[in-house]
Amino acid sequence: MPATPTVDAVLFDIDGTLVDSNYVHVDAWSRAFREAGRTVPSWRIHRSIGMDGSKLLETLVGSSDSALAGEAKTLHGEYYAAASADLEILPGARELLADLNSRGLTVVLATSAPESELTTLRDLLGVEDSVAVVTSGEDAEVAKPEPDIIGVALSRAGVDAENAIMVGDSVWDIESARRAGVRAIGVLSGGISRGELLDAGAVAVFDDPADLLAHLADSPILDGKARA
Numbered sequence: 001m002p003a004t005p006t007v008d009a010v011l012f013d014i015d016g017t018l019v020d021s022n023y024v025h026v027d028a029w030s031r032a033f034r035e036a037g038r039t040v041p042s043w044r045i046h047r048s049i050g051m052d053g054s055k056l057l058e059t060l061v062g063s064s065d066s067a068l069a070g071e072a073k074t075l076h077g078e079y080y081a082a083a084s085a086d087l088e089i090l091p092g093a094r095e096l097l098a099d100l101n102s103r104g105l106t107v108v109l110a111t112s113a114p115e116s117e118l119t120t121l122r123d124l125l126g127v128e129d130s131v132a133v134v135t136s137g138e139d140a141e142v143a144k145p146e147p148d149i150i151g152v153a154l155s156r157a158g159v160d161a162e163n164a165i166m167v168g169d170s171v172w173d174i175e176s177a178r179r180a181g182v183r184a185i186g187v188l189s190g191g192i193s194r195g196e197l198l199d200a201g202a203v204a205v206f207d208d209p210a211d212l213l214a215h216l217a218d219s220p221i222l223d224g225k226a227r228a
Contacts (some may be wrong), residue, residue, distance in 0.1 A: 003006035003222040009106035009164040010221060011150065011156060013048065013160045014113060014121050016169035016190025018093040018209060021121070022049050023085050023191070024078075032075035033061065036068050050076035050170030052112065077116065090189050092210025097130040099213060100221070108133040110166065112143030128219050133157045144172040147180035154180070165221055167212070174200035181208065185220060187212065 016022040026045045033040040040060050048056045053073065054064035062068050101107050107130050111118060114137045124129070132157045140148035154164060161181035168174060169190025177184035178201040186197030188209040197205050203220050206212040216222055 004218050005103055005105055005106070005222055007165045007221060008158075009108055009154075010152050010161040011098050011108040011110035011157075011164055011166045012097070013050070013112045013168035013170070014109055014118075014125075017167060017187055018090055018097075018109075018125060018175070019121055020088040020090050020189065021168070022046065024086050025049050025080060026068070027082060028076045028079035029056075029191060030058075031079050033070040035075055036071040038068055038072070043165070044223070050168070050172040050190070052146065053094050053137070054142075055145075064223045067210075076112070084124075087120070087124055089125060090208050091208075092131075092208060092213045093125065096209040096213040096216075097127045099216065100122055101130040101132075105221075106132045106157045106159065108153045108157050108164075110133075110135050110150060112137045112140065115139075130221070143215045144170075144176040145179070147175065147176050150176050150180035150182055154182070154202075171196055173202040174202050177201075183220060185212065 003043050012018055018216040019189060026042050029045045030042050038061055044060060048059050054182060057064040061069055097107050107132055118136045135149055135153050137143060139152045164182050164186040166173060166177035166182050169183060169187050170192055174184045174186060174197055183203050186202035186205040187208055188194060194205045212219060
C-alpha cells in the first residue's frame with residue numbers, strides 16, 4: 001500500500017534546492033562587490049546565500065543602504081541575469097514536485113527571490129502544473145532567516161505550520177522554518193554541510209531532490225520520522 005503523507009503541504013526553497021544557482025549568485029556578488037570598490041571573499045558570500053538581501057549586504061559590507069551596497073545590488077542583478085544560461089535544474093527536482101503533487105500534497109515555492117529572478121527560475125523549472133502556491137521577495141518586508149515568507153506561504157496554502165514541512169539547502173531556510181513552527185528537511189545541493197543543517201534544526205538531510213525522491217517513503221514527508 002502506498003505510504004500516506006504525514007503533512008498537507010511541502011514548501012520548497014528554489015536557489016540551491018531545486019536549481020543549482022548558488023555558485024552563480026556567489027560569482028555575481030563577487031564581481032559586483034569588486035566593481036563597487038570592495039573585495040569580499042567568495043566563501044563569505046557563499047555562507048550568506050539564502051539570507052535576506054539586506055541582511056546579506058549588512059553582513060558582507062556593513063550596510064544595506066550605503067552607496068556601495070546600492071551599486072553592488074544593482075550590479076549583482078545584472079551579472080546574475082547575464083549568467084542565467086549557466087543555471088541548471090538539480091537532479092530529480094521536477095520529478096519530486098510532480099510526485100508530491102500526484103499524492104495530493106500542496107506544493108509551494110516558498111522563496112524570497114526578487115520577481116525578476118523568480119521568473120527566470122520558474123521558466124527554467126517548468127513545474128507550474130505541480131505547484132499550487134508561489135511566494136517572492138515582494139511578499140515580505142524581511143526575508144529569511146526571519147519567518148515572514150514562510151508565514152505567507154502557509155497562509156496562501158491554507159495549512160497550519162504543523163501540517164507542513166520545508167525543504168531547503170541553507171541554514172537560513174532551516175532557521176526560518178523553525179521560527180515559523182515548520183519542520184524542515186535539508187539538502188546538500190547548496191553546498192552547506194550535513195552537520196550545519198542538522199545543527200540548525202533540520203529533521204532530515206538528503207543529498208539533493210533526487211535523493212529525497214528515492215527515499216521519499218522513509219522521509220519525514222511520508223513516515224514522519226527524522227533521518228540524518
